[in-house]
Each structure stands twice: as structure tokens, then as C-alpha cells.
Amino acid sequence: MSGTFSIAIDLLLNSLVLSGVFLIVAMGLNIIYGLSRIMNMSHGALYAVGAYIGYSLVATGVNYFAALIITPILVGIIGLLIERTIILPMRKRSMVYTLILTYGLMFFLDGMIKHIWGNRPRFIELPEFMQGMISILGTQYPVYRLMTLFMIAAIMIALMLLLSKTKAGIIMRAASTIPEMVSCMGINMSYVHMGAFMLGCAMAGAAGIIAGPLTTIDPLMGGEMLISSFVVVVIGGLGSLRGAVIAAILIGFVQTFTEFFITDLAMVIVFIMMAVILAFMPRGLLGEGKFE
Amino acid sequence: MGELLCTENVCCHFGGVMATDNVCFRVNQNGLTSIIGPNGAGKTTFINIVTGKINASAGKIIFKEKDITNKSPHELVKMGICRTFQINSLFQNLSVFENLRIARQAMHGGSLRLFSSKQSLKAVTQDTWAMLEKLGLKEMAARPAKNLAYGDQRVLEVAIAMAGDPKILFLDEPTAGMSPAETLHISKMIKELAKDICVVLVEHDMDMVMSISDRITVLQNGGIISEGTPEEIRNNQQVREAYLGKEE
Amino acid sequence: MNSTTSIPGISKRFYPLKIFAVILILCSLALFPFISDNRFYISLITEMMIYGLLAMSLDVLLGYTGLLSFMHNTYMGICAYAVGLFLIHISPTSLWLACFAGVVFTSLVALPVGWVQVRTGGLAFALLTLAFGMMFYTIVWKWYAVTGGDDGLMGMPNPDITLFGWHLGSSSDPVNIYLFTLTVVTICFFLTRRIINSPFGAVLEAIRENEDRASFVGINVRRYKLLGWMLACILASIAGALFILYKGYIGPSTMSAFAGAGVLMMVLLGGMGSLWGAFAGAFIFIYIQDYISTMTEHWEIFLGLFVIFLVLFLPTGFAGLGDYFKRFRKA
Numbered sequence: 083m084s085g086t087f088s089i090a091i092d093l094l095l096n097s098l099v100l101s102g103v104f105l106i107v108a109m110g111l112n113i114i115y116g117l118s119r120i121m122n123m124s125h126g127a128l129y130a131v132g133a134y135i136g137y138s139l140v141a142t143g144v145n146y147f148a149a150l151i152i153t154p155i156l157v158g159i160i161g162l163l164i165e166r167t168i169i170l171p172m173r174k175r176s177m178v179y180t181l182i183l184t185y186g187l188m189f190f191l192d193g194m195i196k197h198i199w200g201n202r203p204r205f206i207e208l209p210e211f212m213q214g215m216i217s218i219l220g221t222q223y224p225v226y227r228l229m230t231l232f233m234i235a236a237i238m239i240a241l242m243l244l245l246s247k248t249k250a251g252i253i254m255r256a257a258s259t260i261p262e263m264v265s266c267m268g269i270n271m272s273y274v275h276m277g278a279f280m281l282g283c284a285m286a287g288a289a290g291i292i293a294g295p296l297t298t299i300d301p302l303m304g305g306e307m308l309i310s311s312f313v314v315v316v317i318g319g320l321g322s323l324r325g326a327v328i329a330a331i332l333i334g335f336v337q338t339f340t341e342f343f344i345t346d347l348a349m350v351i352v353f354i355m356m357a358v359i360l361a362f363m364p365r366g367l368l369g370e371g372k373f374e
Numbered sequence: 375m376g377e378l379l380c381t382e383n384v385c386c387h388f389g390g391v392m393a394t395d396n397v398c399f400r401v402n403q404n405g406l407t408s409i410i411g412p413n414g415a416g417k418t419t420f421i422n423i424v425t426g427k428i429n430a431s432a433g434k435i436i437f438k439e440k441d442i443t444n445k446s447p448h449e450l451v452k453m454g455i456c457r458t459f460q461i462n463s464l465f466q467n468l469s470v471f472e473n474l475r476i477a478r479q480a481m482h483g484g485s486l487r488l489f490s491s492k493q494s495l496k497a498v499t500q501d502t503w504a505m506l507e508k509l510g511l512k513e514m515a516a517r518p519a520k521n522l523a524y525g526d527q528r529v530l531e532v533a534i535a536m537a538g539d540p541k542i543l544f545l546d547e548p549t550a551g552m553s554p555a556e557t558l559h560i561s562k563m564i565k566e567l568a569k570d571i572c573v574v575l576v577e578h579d580m581d582m583v584m585s586i587s588d589r590i591t592v593l594q595n596g597g598i599i600s601e602g603t604p605e606e607i608r609n610n611q612q613v614r615e616a617y618l619g620k621e622e
Numbered sequence: 623m624n625s626t627t628s629i630p631g632i633s634k635r636f637y638p639l640k641i642f643a644v645i646l647i648l649c650s651l652a653l654f655p656f657i658s659d660n661r662f663y664i665s666l667i668t669e670m671m672i673y674g675l676l677a678m679s680l681d682v683l684l685g686y687t688g689l690l691s692f693m694h695n696t697y698m699g700i701c702a703y704a705v706g707l708f709l710i711h712i713s714p715t716s717l718w719l720a721c722f723a724g725v726v727f728t729s730l731v732a733l734p735v736g737w738v739q740v741r742t743g744g745l746a747f748a749l750l751t752l753a754f755g756m757m758f759y760t761i762v763w764k765w766y767a768v769t770g771g772d773d774g775l776m777g778m779p780n781p782d783i784t785l786f787g788w789h790l791g792s793s794s795d796p797v798n799i800y801l802f803t804l805t806v807v808t809i810c811f812f813l814t815r816r817i818i819n820s821p822f823g824a825v826l827e828a829i830r831e832n833e834d835r836a837s838f839v840g841i842n843v844r845r846y847k848l849l850g851w852m853l854a855c856i857l858a859s860i861a862g863a864l865f866i867l868y869k870g871y872i873g874p875s876t877m878s879a880f881a882g883a884g885v886l887m888m889v890l891l892g893g894m895g896s897l898w899g900a901f902a903g904a905f906i907f908i909y910i911q912d913y914i915s916t917m918t919e920h921w922e923i924f925l926g927l928f929v930i931f932l933v934l935f936l937p938t939g940f941a942g943l944g945d946y947f948k949r950f951r952k953a
Binding site: 121168171172175177178179181182183185186187188189190191192193194196197305309312313315316320346347349350353354356357360361364 | 684690692735737738741745746748749750752753754756757760764879880883886890920921923925926927929933937
């Protein structure tokens with residue numbers, strides 16, 4: 083009996099961890115989409131870039147916690163470069179073009195990852211005290227997994243504070259509802275778009291380094307995460323932050339449990355669930371989706 | 375003649391806001407009815423409900439003695455309920471001719487002919503030419519809709535709705551953003567239309583509303599506050615208050 | 623009505639030059655295997671034609687209906703697997719029956735998928751195509767017992783190509799496959815052109831231009847989007863049937879997102895909304911791919927840069943260049 087119980091605890095915590103990673107990546111996507119109506123197809127690749135940069139930093143002797151801060155900043159800077167060079171000229175064009183453009187970018191980044199780091203899977207070396215197990219209600223659970231939950235919670239709280247308390251956050255929220263009005267108030271929307279894109283990319287990078295030690299880091303991780311985060315934002319409603327929270331938790335749980343019970347075809351169940359939800363709620367779970 | 379369309383206690387709310395509150399509205403076979411009201415009175419919402427763009431939360435809409443509540447737009451168009459939009463909604467990259475032709479074709483049928491050419495629908499082509507001629511758009515038939523002057527685009531907006539042979543036509547601020555001369559042209563066109571079919575006009579231009587309407591309905595905060603002929607509305611105390619505020 | 627000069631959709635001017643060019647291209651393609659012995663080029667051109675058909679089917683969706691599908695190759699792959707499995711397990715000789723079964727099976731798969739997809743808006747539609755594409759890719763990849771998993775489907779028989787009892791040759795000979803592909807692709811091209819210029823095609827274009835207004839002139843938008851989707855999927859499945867006959871093999875990599883981006887690329891390269899452009903795009907793309915992949919293993923980086931470059935600097939594609947020069951000459 084205790085065996086079943088500990089498996090249940092294990093699954094529950096694993097679901098929460100997975101939900102948390104989905105949530106951060108999907109939030110990044112949603113922030114970019116909500117503010118500048120750009121669906122960033124290269125978001126998964128940036129997540130992978132975050133994981134690889136984290137790996138390289140730790141491998142060259144940087145403290146893990148320092149890497150945890152540096153990685154999102156570096157990925158944010160990559161985001162800045164991307165935004166200024168190729169996305170800025172596309173602002174006035176139809177959305178189809180930015181979709182295809184960032185899709186191309188995804189292949190470019192994936193190719194670069196393979197070019198720089200190779201196809202071999204990599205592992206992030208964790209500090210000693212995070213490698214052990216901890217006993218939760220009689221269940222042995224890896225310390226690091228538990229820590230990721232706190233890190234994710236910290237990121238979410240920081241994001242909420244940023245959006246609700248700081249001036250930049252308030253400008254962003256205003257701009258996601260009525261961009262014209264914000265630009266009328268003398269705020270350069272171009273910088274708002276840039277900031278949103280950087281923030282979104284930084285979040286992808288943060289998710290990458292947080293999730294890196296949970297699994298192996300390989301060139302396929304970006305594509306898988308892209309699909310999962312799309313499922314989350316589509317089910318939650320495009321651009322809806324509250325919807326993303328609910329959808330991330332839902333998908334995290336469904337995916338963990340189906341992977342446990344039927345292994346290989348877990349994603350198929352997730353997709354079918356998404357299809358059913360969308361067939362009856364085209365605007366997502368909360369009906370807040372903004373489709374253009 | 376009986377009623378063409380009537381709504382019974384139609385309501386619609388967005389969250390806690392009652393955008394349309396118990397509206398009972400009826401119109402006859404032909405003639406021109408205007409809906410006026412201050413900004414945010416729920417005029418466009420009301421049209422959106424009747425034409426199927428959004429669903430009513432409660433109430434019933436009866437058209438020719440049939441219940442049409444919450445049917446989808448394309449079904450309503452087939453029954454003869456057409457509309458225009460406050461902001462031009464054209465097929466931007468298609469030619470003026472094609473804009474009208476597609477509207478005509480959707481009405482006429484034959485859209486499922488996969489292997490015949492567009493020109494094979496002769497009646498559609500002829501009707502389209504006739505309409506272009508009548509509206510004075512014939513010269514511009516080959517130009518993409520996006521290249522037309524704003525006033526002509528506005529005329530085309532109405533023309534697309536008319537191509538569906540409506541029994542009842544909802545016009546959502548057809549003169550928005552037009553010059554006085556163009557307004558006059560459109561108001562003549564509308565008056566001409568109202569001889570044969572029922573036209574429901576939402577408009578801000580009071581002079582135009584007062585001069586061409588047969589009946590006027592005044593909305594405020596989602597509900598009807600008054601109905602009557604232009605003369606009655608002009609002298610109605612409640613309407614004055616709605617527009618000018620209560621005299622203290 | 624005498625004023626039917628150059629109104630789009632009223633009268634088609636007769637372009638003798640255009641017709642001459644089409645006949646010239648078709649004749650030279652048809653005569654190519656009899657002039658040249660180069661097996662490499664024969665199979666390369668066969669592949670170009672098949673991918674051209676696939677790109678054209680995506681163009682019906684993207685350029686004419688305004689719906690973006692990231693993984694249109696999914697439906698080509700599904701049909702290729704279906705035809706292969708039919709030939710291997712049910713009847714190794716009946717080619718036409720296998721192709722028919724493959725197309726029907728693909729349509730049956732595409733129908734419920736399309737039914738869900740058309741319920742959403744343009745962007746969500748695009749994301750859904752990716753999600754469903756990945757789903758089918760995962761199924762093919764993991765369902766080892768039926769699809770052969772990563773190894774792909776092997777042991778394809780080579781049925782003879784016959785038409786009404788008239789024996790045309792074995793499908794093991796690349797020249798026969800080349801000619802068969804050329805015929806089928808040509809028929810599909812002209813049929814699609816016909817459909818695009820039909821009243822049905824006009825409805826698709828109206829939906830592309832303004833979905834909202836289309837429903838307010840009495841078009842059942844969801845139904846026509848679904849029909850457009852089905853048309854595109856059926857064309858893609860024909861390409862799939864040709865593909866497995868040509869390769870004699872199908873693996874999951876044909877159904878990957880990466881291959882899907884390649885197809886999207888072909889359409890972009892050729893120019894959205896131009897049927898012959900899709901073929902031109904496929905020809906150029908496959909030639910470049912063949913050329914670069916012999917030089918470097920990092921084809922992905924080039925593909926990515928290529929896409930970015932095209933979207934930034936040549937959004938109208940190859941077909942748009944013609945218009946550009948025309949305008950240039952007039953000015």
C-alpha cells in the first residue's frame with residue numbers, strides 16, 4: 083500500500099514540476115503575443131539555448147546559482163538582437179510572415195546548437211547538496227526537483243510584482259489592451275515591444291536552465307517544448323495569462339500521468355484532449371483567447 | 375402589412391454590464407427606422423445580436439414569424455438579413471467587381487461548382503454589372519477595393535450588403551467619416567432603398583436621421599427609452615435628457 | 623455587356639506565349655528521359671515534381687484560403703504509409719486500388735482534424751497544424767509494429783503500372799515512375815487551376831481576404847474552410863502515393879516538422895497564391911538542398927537563414943518577381 087502511496091506522491095510532485103516549466107515557457111510566449119501579436123516559433127529553441135548556455139557556464143566552473151541569473155540575461159540579450167534585427171522590420175506585415183520568419187529562426191538556432199554543442203546529450207552538474215534525496219511523507223524525492231518548484235514560484239511572483247507594481251509592468255499591461263492609447267501618451271511602443279520580447283526570451287532561458295538538470299539536454303528538447311507550450315497557450319487561450327496557469331497545470335498533470343501509465347503515446351492523449359477542448363471552447367478554457 | 379422582424383426582451387451582458395437590456399424592437403416590411411442614442415447606448419451591440427455576430431443572453435428574435443435567435447450570420451443572410459459595418463469591412467485585395475460578385479454568388483448559389491469557371495454563373499455576373507452601373511462604381515470595377523477613395527469604399531460596403539437581396543438591411547453608421555457631399559449621396563441612396571425593403575439605420579448625424587427616417591428608436595444604457603416619428607422624438611423630454619443631461 | 627476588357631474574373635485574355643511556354647515545358651519534361659540517360663537527374667526531377675505537387679497543395683491552403691499549415695507533409699506521409707501498407711499486406715499488385723485506398727484513408731484522417739482546426743482562428747489554426755502534425759509524427763515513430771518505427775516501411779513490392787488492362791511497365795524502372803509522376807502531377811495541376819478559378823475558388827479567396835465579412839455575405843465560412851482543407855489534403859495525399867512509388871520506402875523523417883518547413887519554404891520561394899510558383903519553388907528548393915547537403919551537414923542553419931532572408935527581402939517569392947519586373951517596365 084505504501085508503495086502505491088509513494089508513487090502517487092512522486093507523480094503529484096513530478097506533475098507540478100512539469101506544469102511549472104510549461105508555465106514559465108508559456109508565459110513568455112503569451113507576454114510576447116499579448117503585447118506585440120507575434121507568435122514566437124523559436125521560443126522552444128531559445129529554451130534549449132538557455133539549457134545549453136547553462137550547461138556551458140556550469141561546465142566552465144561558474145557557480146550554479148550564478149548561472150541561474152546569468153543565463154536568462156544572456157538569452158534576453160539574444161532576444162534583443164533578434165528583435166532589433168529581424169522582427170522589427172516585420173511589425174507592419176501580416177502575421178503569417180512573422181510566424182514563418184520565427185519558424186526559420188527556430189531552424190537556424192537548432193542548427194547552431196548542433197553546430198556548437200553537437201548531437202551528444204549533456205548534463206548540468208549540480209552542486210553537491212542538491213543532488214541528494216529528501217523524504218516527503220515517507221517518499222524519497224530528489225532535492226533538486228523540489229527546489230525547481232521554489233524557483234518557479236519565485237519567478238512567477240517576481241513576474242506578478244513586475245506586472246502589477248513597476249511602471250514598466252503597468253505600461254506593458256496597458257499596451258496589451260490599447261496600444262494606440264499608450265503610444266499617444268508619449269511612450270515609444272517600439273521599446274515596449276522590445277522589452278516584451280526580451281522578457282519573454284529571458285523567461286524561456288530561465289526555464290531552460292531550471293529544466294536542464296531534470297532531463298538530459300539534447301537538440302530535440304526545444305522542439306518538444308515548443309509543441310507543449312503551444313498546447314498550453316492554445317488551451318489556455320492565446321494571450322491569456324490566467325488561462326495559461328490553468329492550462330499548464332492541466333497539461334503537466336495529464337502528461338505526467340499518461341506517461342506513467344501508457345508511456346509512448348502520452349503526447350497523443352494530450353493532443354486529443356486539446357482537440358476536444360478546442361472543439362467546444364475555441365477561445366480556450368477561460369474564453370479569453372485573442373485570435374487575430 | 376405585418377411585422378417583418380421583432381425582438382422580444384432581448385438581453386446581452388458582458389460580464390456585469392448590460393449592453394442590451396430587454397429590448398423589444400419591431401419593424402415593418404419597408405420603410406426606414408433609425409436607432410439613435412448616446413455613445414455606449416448599445417446600438418451596435420443590438421445590431422450584432424440581431425445579425426448573429428454575437429449571441430443574445432436571453433430573449434427571442436422573430437423574423438417573418440420564425441425564431442432566428444442566435445443563428446449564425448450566414449444563415450441569417452440567406453434568410454434576407456444583411457448588414458454593413460461601422461468600420462469598412464471589404465475584401466481588400468479583390469477587385470470591386472469581385473467584391474460584389476462573391477456576395478451575389480453566395481446568395482445565388484453554385485459556390486460548390488468545383489470544375490466550372492466563375493464566368494459560368496451568368497446570372498451572377500449580369501446582376502453584378504447591373505449593380506455596379508446603378509451605384510456608379512462601374513468605372514472602378516477592376517480596381518482592388520483597397521485602392522478606392524474612402525467614400526467609394528463606404529458605398530461599396532453598402533453595395534456588398536445589398537447584393538445579398540436583403541429583406542431587412544442594417545446599416546451601422548454608413549456616413550461615418552464622410553464629407554457632407556458624400557453624406558448626401560449616401561442618404562439619397564438609403565432613402566431609395568427604403569422604398570422597397572426595410573432599412574434599419576444607426577447614425578450619429580442628427581440632421582440626416584431627422585430628415586429621412588420614418589420612425590426613430592432611442593436607446594440608452596442598453597434599453598429603449600423612446601420610439602416614434604422624428605417629430606415626436608424631437609419633442610420628447612426623456613430623449614433630450616438622455617442627450618443633454620437633466621436640467622437641475 | 624461589351625465592356626468586358628480586362629476586368630479580373632470576367633474575361634481571360636488569351637496568352638499565346640503562356641500556352642506555348644507551358645507546352646514547351648511539358649514536352650521537354652516528357653522527352654527528357656528519352657534524351658538523357660542520367661538516372662540521377664531523372665530521379666531528382668521526379669522528386670521535384672512530387673514536392674511541387676505537395677507545395678501546390680499547401681499553396682491552395684496558404685495562398686488561396688489564407689490558412690497556414692506548418693506540417694502539410696504529414697498528409698503526404700500518412701498516404702505514403704497507407705499505400706505502402708496496402709501493397710505489402712493486402713495486395714502487392716493492385717496499384718490503383720492501393721492509391722485509392724491511401725487517398726481515402728488520408729481523407730478520413732484529415733476530416734476530423736480539419737473539423738477541429740477550422741473552429742479556431744487563423745493563428746490557432748497554424749499552431750494546431752503543428753500539434754497534430756507532431757502527433758502523427760509521434761505515432762508513426764513509436765508504432766514500431768505497423769510502421770517500422772525509425773527504420774521506416776521496408777519491403778515495398780513493385781506493382782506494375784497498368785491502365786484499363788493496358789500494361790505500361792513496372793514501377794521498378796525510374797523512367798516509368800518519372801512518366802507516371804509527370805502525368806499525374808500535370809493532371810492535378812490543371813484540375814487545381816480549374817478549381818481555383820471556379821466559383822468555389824472565389825469563395826476561398828473571399829475567406830482569405832476577410833473571414834468576418836465572408837460570413838456576412840452568406841458564406842458558411844467553417845464549411846468552406848473545411849472543404850479547402852480537404853482539397854489541400856487530398857492533393858497532398860496524391861503526392862504521398864507518388865512519393866512511395868518513387869522511393870519504394872517511407873520513413874518518419876518525411877513527416878517531420880523539419881520537412882514541413884521545407885514545404886513551406888517552397889511555397890514562399892515560389893510566391894504565395896501562385897500555383898506554378900509552387901512548382902518553381904519546389905524545383906529551386908530541392909536543387910539547392912541537394913547541392914548544399916553534399917557540402918555541409920548543417921543544412922538546418924542554411925534552411926533557417928534562407929527562410930529569414932526570403933521573408934525579409936522577397937516576401938512575394940519567385941512568382942512576385944515577374945510582377946515586379948512588369949511594373950518596372952511600365953514605369
